[in-house]
Amino acid sequence: MDSNYQLPPFSIGWYAIAETSDLEKESVISKTFAGQEIVIFKTNTGKIGVIDAFCKHMGAHLGKGGKVKGECLVCPFHGFEFNTNGICVQSGYQTEVDAKMNGKKWPVKVDQGLIFCYYHPDGIEPSWEPEIPKYSNNTEFRWHSWIMKSNVIDIFENTVDLGHFQYVHKYDETYAVDPLNLEDHVLKTKYGIHRKGKFVGTKAVDAKFSLHLQGPGLAVIQANVDPMELESYHLILPRPIDENTIELKIGASMKNIQSARKLHPLAGLIPKFLLNKIVFNILFREFVKDVGMDQEIWENKIYVHPPLLAKGDGPILQYRKWAQQFDHSLAN
Numbered sequence: 001m002d003s004n005y006q007l008p009p010f011s012i013g014w015y016a017i018a019e020t021s022d023l024e025k026e027s028v029i030s031k032t033f034a035g036q037e038i039v040i041f042k043t044n045t046g047k048i049g050v051i052d053a054f055c056k057h058m059g060a061h062l063g064k065g066g067k068v069k070g071e072c073l074v075c076p077f078h079g080f081e082f083n084t085n086g087i088c089v090q091s092g093y094q095t096e097v098d099a100k101m102n103g104k105k106w107p108v109k110v111d112q113g114l115i116f117c118y119y120h121p122d123g124i125e126p127s128w129e130p131e132i133p134k135y136s137n138n139t140e141f142r143w144h145s146w147i148m149k150s151n152v153i154d155i156f157e158n159t160v161d162l163g164h165f166q167y168v169h170k171y172d173e174t175y176a177v178d179p180l181n182l183e184d185h186v187l188k189t190k191y192g193i194h195r196k197g198k199f200v201g202t203k204a205v206d207a208k209f210s211l212h213l214q215g216p217g218l219a220v221i222q223a224n225v226d227p228m229e230l231e232s233y234h235l236i237l238p239r240p241i242d243e244n245t246i247e248l249k250i251g252a253s254m255k256n257i258q259s260a261r262k263l264h265p266l267a268g269l270i271p272k273f274l275l276n277k278i279v280f281n282i283l284f285r286e287f288v289k290d291v292g293m294d295q296e297i298w299e300n301k302i303y304v305h306p307p308l309l310a311k312g313d314g315p316i317l318q319y320r321k322w323a324q325q326f327d328h329s330l331a332n
Helices: 152-157 162-167 272-292 295-300 316-326
Strands: 013-019 028-033 036-042 048-052 067-069 072-074 088-090 108-111 114-119 142-149 173-183 186-199 202-214 219-226 230-240 245-254
Touching (some): 013 230, 162 173, 245 272
Antiparallel strands (some): 013 114, 036 048, 202 219
């Protein structure tokens, strides 16, 4: 990359575009994804389809009045029917249709209630799929999201930018536990933090974070907090909307507390179900607050390449080299 390099507005990869529970409220959902209008629907047999939003017949938006009929989505304008692969199977008059009516096929993966869609500007099929670990004895995931001006590559650069944790997030110490492990679309590392301040009655927090990036659209993080022996799981899910805007969706779950006394000598007096609820509420609130601290910087920064790095910044250049594979112009 030369010194004039700028991030692509849309990077190749899998992105969470909705939750399956969204389709329990509405049979068809409309979204803007990587600059394109799409619709998401669930057939009568439960299959999820993601197809182009506009009918090629006369331009109607399939998400504005379209209805699910069997295994197809029916256009509200003239009744043309589209299956989950975007193929128009028949007109509203039960006559043959031109193959040019077929829309783009969007690859879909459903994993633990999240609907992922794959983006590639040339429509090339994915060679890998996102995987979320299956946790046990944990709370249900809770979600929060922002719409902001940013880029998905910038979002995940923060996960390896050790220097910013001190100044933005007010950690007293941040240190690498494991070096970056880069393999194809996967980036893994582990780091630790120390932060003074009360959390569930303690005077300081020591935590270790195991980070697992899967392309530019999914980060899976496991956090272990001492001395309370808390274990929590975090998902970070940026989605490109248009050239300047993303949705940043985050989720968290917590392993049910095993030793109440590790939290506080009197915590054992609280019923376990209530203690889990109280602690998870605090944990989730702090997680949302922590991520939100970056928003103003994300929305107002420019992309500097190459950056003028200093000792203590973290493996920024290694991350950027890994991320190049998701830039279509560089991948070719």
